[in-house]
Amino acid sequence: MTPTVASSPAISSDPALTHDLSPPPLGLAFRREFLSNSGHFLILKSLADxxxxxxRGFVTDPTEYLLIGAxxxxTLYLSxxxxxxxxxxxxxxxxxxLIDLPVDGREFFESPSHxxxxxxxxxxxxxxxxRYHWRPQWERWTLPLESVVRMLMVLLFYLVVRAGDQSSQLMNWQWLGQFADENTHFFLMTSLMLVGLLLGMHQLQIVRQQRQLQQTTVLLQNLAEWGLGSHAVMTAVNHPERLAFQQCDRAIVFMDIRxxxxxxxHTDTETVAATLNHYYQQVEPAVSQHHPLRITFTGDEIMAIYASPQQALAAAQAMQQAAAxxxxxHHIGAGCGIHYGTVVEGLFGGDSVRTYTVIGDVVNTAKRLESATPAGxxxxxxxxxxALHQRVAVKQSHNLNLKGKTEPLTVWRVA
Structure with missing residues (x-):
């Protein structure tokens, strides 16, 4: 096989479709937790006080600042x-x-807000x-109920403020009954609970849509990595301008079964397919562990692009160990060739199909080196x-006449 521009899908180094997305930055997670959960306690109790x-009493009370710190x-922990x-x-x-109890003493337990x-x-x-740990499948019930509970928290803090100095009335069922019998208070209670239920159901819908969006994002990310390679996907996300054609130095590795x-x-199709798939499964991790920019499988040929010759040589040695x-x-083996130099890198293709790869004489030469290499x-x-500063064990050097080259190419066989 002699393709110089590989177009088959690359295999991601993490093929799982269900891996989690990266967690949000700490600052964003902190704000989200404070606004959606922990801040509710702080805001309602502070407003009640x-x-x-x-x-004046609020700003001069040191325990209020202790509450803010707590x-x-x-919030920081839950973020x-x-x-x-x-x-x-x-x-x-x-x-x-723990902090306020020694300050207030027995009065701490007499405060209804506590x-x-x-x-x-x-x-x-x-x-x-x-919802998060014990019974995630109960989410459809616990999330709306949590929203209702938050609204009830507003109601109880309102009762604390309404009772004022006569906090003992909060334990007086007659007073509570009279409170609930008033039309305005009945409207307040039922409205808070109904609004809490509606907000909870809305939040449930948002959570499920976010989860579905995350799963779709992971799937699309993996599909993109399989088709373009993780390097191209990350480049598209972080530095899209680098997807344009550019010249750069790359080490190209070709490996092909002799x-x-x-x-x-002379072998049945099932055995051929099983052997080739097993070959891919064993060699691909060896390629990936050295951080390739692109991996391409074409038939029994593997092409890998690396940023440095050191990575390329280490990968080739690992690939041979995995393939043997x-x-x-089956009494067969694979030959491997590596070349290093300037290539043109970028997105190649038409309007419908594109692939991220490299082209140039370096690619052609690496392929011909591989073709001239015996199995193993x-x-x-x-x-x-x-480029390796001659710090690699080699058996011998010889000149190789390659098609399209006017001068023989000096090559080395790795020991």
Missing amino acids: IALYGW MLLQ RPHPSRFWGNLMGVSLYT GVFWLFSLAIALLQSS GFTHWSE PVLQP EITISDAVYQ
Whole structure:
């Protein structure tokens, strides 16, 4: 085979379709957690304290600043990847209790706002633990219920403010009954619960759409990597201008099975297919571990593009080690050739089909080096040998007459 521009799909170094996307930056995750969860406790309790004690009492109370610090620590913890939602949601209220209890003493337990704070912290901790850890399949129930609970938190803090200094009334069922009997309060309670339910159902829809979008994104990313290679995909995302044609130095590795066509003619199709697939499965990880810019499979031929000759040689040696156990039982082997030099790199193709690859004399020469290499051997050009500062064990050098070349090419056989 003598193709110089490979067009078959490259195989991603991570072929799984279900791997997670990268987590959001810490700053974004912190803001998201504060605005959607931890900040609710801080804002409602602070507003309740301002309503009860006034702005002067709020800003001069050191425990209020301790609460801010505790809730920021909770937000920071819950912003990390895979936190414990149960203990994380209890972190703020626990730290606040440990710090404020010695200051307020017995009065700490007499404050209804503290009881509301603990009650709803525990409720949210249980609901989020169920949704994230214990029973993810219950999400359709726990997420709307969590939204309703948050609205009930608003209602209870309102009751705390309404009771004022007569906080004991919160435990008086007669007073609570009278409160609920008032038309305005009945409207407030039912409205909050219904709005919470609607917001929860809307949030559930958003979460499911985001999850579906993430799965689609992962699938499209993998399909793009299979077709273009991970290097091209990352370049398109981060530096799209670099997809234009550009000259750069690249090391090209070709590996081809010697006598594969003749062996295939005398072997049943199932064995050929199974052997070739096994060959790909063993060699591809060896290629990928040295960070190729592009991998291409064409029949029994493998082409890999590397940024440096060091990577290319290490990959070729690993490829030979991986291929030998697969091919030797069938009395066949693979030859490998490496050349290094300036190529033209970029997106090649028409309007409908394009591939990210390299072209140029370096590619053609690497292919011809591979064609002239016996099974189980690696041939490198003198350009590769010199780029490695001659620090590679070689058997011998000889001049090779290549098609299209006016002068013989000095090549080296790796020991």
